[in-house]
Amino acid sequence: MKALQKASKFLSDYTSVVVIAIAIVTFFVPSMMGWVNYALFTDMVANKFTSQSIIIGVIMFSMGLTLTTEDFKILAQRPFDICVGAIAQYLIMPFLAFALTKLLHLPDGIALGLILVGCCPGGVSSNIMSYLCGGDVAFSVGMTTVSTLVSPVMTPLMVSFLARGTQITIKGLPMFVSIIETVILPVGFGFLLNYLYGKKKMFHEIQQMMPGVAVLGLACVVGGVVSSQGSKFFQSGVVIFVAVLLHNGLGYLFGYGAGKLVGMNTSKKRTIAIEVGMQNAGLATNLATTTAQFASTPESAIICAVSCTWHSISGTLLAGMFAMYDKKKEKAAGKVVTEQ
Secondary structure, three states: OHHHHHHHHHHHHOHHHHHHHHHHHHHHOHHHHHHHHOEEEEOOOOOEEEHHHHHHHHHHHHHHHHOOHHHHHHHHHOHHHHHHHHHHHHHHHHHHHHHHHHHOOOOHHHHHHHHHHHHOOEOOHHHHHHHHOOOOHHHHHHHHHHHHHOHHHHHHHHHHHHHHHOOOOOOHHHHHHHHHHHHHHHHHHHHHHHHHHOOOHHHHHHHOOHHHHHHHHHHHHHHHHHHHHHHHOOOOOHHHHHHHHHHHHHHHHHHHHHHHHOOOOHHHHHHHHHHHHOEOHHHHHHHHHHOHHHOOOOOHHHHHHHHHHHHHHHHHHHHHHHHHHHHHHHHHHHHHHHHO
8 A cells, every 4th residue: 555655656746757758658659548549338418438538537536535525615715716716717718718719710620629628627637736836735626626516517608609709519518418427426426435434544545546546547548649639739730739838828827817916825826827727638638539519520639639738748847847946945045044
């Protein structure tokens, strides 16, 4: 058990290295992660349920296992912070994506994919990033929880609204069902188990392995995405990479600005920046490749796939930059004290 916990800590400390390594190897050996895209069955609204859907469910289940009634009490005690975070999440990234599709004149299918990424909830790995950079972890968990819980309504609603400028008609029900299946149910089940068995020592030991499980799951999702879409990354032109970089980078910037605007402290500003900028692009990719509504626009999955890979890398890099800044600041402060 101790060895598994150490492995989990290693994986969470080196998330970007693990994700990048899997992405690179899979790019050259696509068959290695081909199993991630294996179709298992079709649900009641014609959505495909794949191995990737199971992996995302496991990631969300691991998040649910860490949630306690105290976390929900925190949400109740900090309604202003959570409200600001939720509003920033579902205003900044969706409308930023929409603006970039117009500015860069993206084709309808690609535009729809970027809008889908922007309308998804925050990524579960953002909680790990917030922890690594000295952010407000409780706030991070609260934001992820709220954005995830409202995603079955907000994601289909926002995509349907913003996609009106394209020639593609989007219905919200298939997305609603898919998010319930792969996000809400696993999170709820994890929370229930934690509520029932959270005080048991063995369960606590298992909880400590969950960050590693989430990282491995994220790496598998990225690997599956690269396996199915990697060969198309460069066929679609440099504009996709420009769109993803701008969307993600400006998301971090505007998220930090939103926190600064309402007077949040440094740890909260870092947290809201990461929460807003890092979308659950793995969920977006899963929706784009399995939801019946996107069957006519397979190119939507390409930009979701690029986003899934890049958000995982950039979030870790940003967290590392924040942590490095803190270390330099502490070192400088220590030097001043020593000189005095």
